[in-house]
Amino acid sequence: MSIGSLKLNGLLLSPNRLLICKFNNMSDTTLKLYHYTRALRDDISTNGLIVRNKQVVRDDFISRHGGLFSEKELETLKLRWNRFQPFDPEDDHQNGLHFTRNPIPKANLDTQYLTMMFGGEAVTMVVEPYDENPLVRSIFKKLSTMGEPMEIVINIAHDDPDIYDIGPELRVHRNIHPEDILSINNLEKHM
Secondary structure (H helix, E strand, O other), rough: OOOOEEOOEEEEEOOOOOOOOOOOOOOOOEEEEEEEEEEOOHHHHHHHHHHOHHHHHHHHHHHHHHHOHHHHHHHHHHHHHHHHHHOOOOOOOOOOOOEEOOOOOOOOHHHHEEEEEEEOHHHHOOOOOOOOHHHHHHHHHHHHOOOOOEEEEEEOOOOOOOEEEEEOEEEEEOOOOOOHHHHHOOOHHHO
């Protein structure tokens, strides 16, 4: 035993790390975790899930998809990013991927909200479908037709040093490789 940690059943526990006991849907050594998003299936199946900060996600989005938007729409989107969700290199929240321990019911509003956001929070969270501004509604409409709503199920070692417990969710501070993905489930029929 050391200060701030405890050994229990062969697992070293510390206050800032996640202790995972044996759950029904996994083995003694792995966790099955769930990630909800709207993305391009080929990107996920080829590259896995990649940890990127907001600025990198936004730059990639503009580079790959900017041509789908008018100049005024892109200007509006960039202004809203800077106003409502500015990039902060010190924000630890953006340096990880968020997962749930158990699947969220498919018709749940939380699932629907997460799977409406192409590019995740970094791109879509600053626009709403019911905004007063018709330009913002137009941006949202375009974003909501990109990619597909999906549940990504992964397998990860329970003692992976890059897993952090952040309350109701887990945050993984590393890329999830395609071989770690158990399934990519389309949620279109549940929306």
